[in-house]
Amino acid sequence: MLHCQGTLMRLALYTGLILAGGFTCLTPALAADPTGDWRVADGVANIRVAQCNGSMWGAVSWEKQPGGRDENNPDASKKTRPTLGMVTLIDMKKKPGAEQWEGQVYNAKDGQLYSATITPAGTDQLEIKGCVMGFLCGGETWTRVGPPIPSSPANAMAKGAPKSTGAAPKAATGTTVAAAPAPAAPKAGGAAKPGQKGTADPVGDICLLPEIAGFAH
Template sequence: MKKLLLFTLVACFFSVASFAQSGADAINGTWFNKDKDAKIQIFKKGNEYFGKIIWLKNPKNEQGQDKKDDKNPDDNLKKRTINGLEILKSFKYDTSDEKWSEGTIYDPKSGKTYDCKLTLKDKNNLNVRGFIGVSIIGRTDVWTRTN
């Protein structure tokens, strides 16, 4: 009887740990931004989540060169290409409200960085809320999972 109880407790522990891990990792994958002109790959590094641009609908500028991060306020970063740019940084999964928070999002179109929260509406739609200071003052875009 004791062995059965111990086995059941161990099995429950691994089930809960596995569920929490899959819940946190549910955000991993490739997403279209709201305009569907970029794909962002979200991935885990350590215990945090990041996202980088892996595809652009129009990757070249008018001169036929790769688009650069020319709106960046840091002159040393203006030569980076947009494709491959890490735009989501340092998100932590909060099991209490099933959101990824404490991260930032960089907008290469404006060169601005915002605080950000990520919330899965369902397995194929991600709410991306960028804000300054307080989440109430901000904007939410919906990203769509790609195949």
């Protein structure tokens, strides 16, 4: 994979985890499904990405150290909410003619929202890039740990929602994880049915999370 020329300013994003590092340019790759569970570069959490009502959304589905709280949220009523299940990627729309989605990312490190894009790099990596005021951009690569997620019953009425097979992707050869190995995370879906929570999958269908289900388009 080729790296961008020049130096990109680092942007410390926090999505229940810290995102930092130089952004990596993408080489041409086959279209891939951005849905599923993704291990962040430093290995501290997984983000579950799913299509909900025609947009891509992401929420924390696993934490290396359980019990995190959104303590830097400027809204006092949210400072004690758990980071597990917290929405991080918000209403990301597909860009016409490109395998890229753009929207917002919630930065729990400072409690702010930033413009962001996600771009699949093959079947097992997802590039995320965040920017402040359209510049000072930085990003990192997430690694797939769960298969693509079929369209949720919660958004069955969404117009133009693409179908997903739900088949587990084959691992691409020659790829490396950007962080040291972390403890195994629960598989996407686990023993819980879509929209239900269980010991193997405490988050379930993220499209049913109140913040996503109640989002006004």
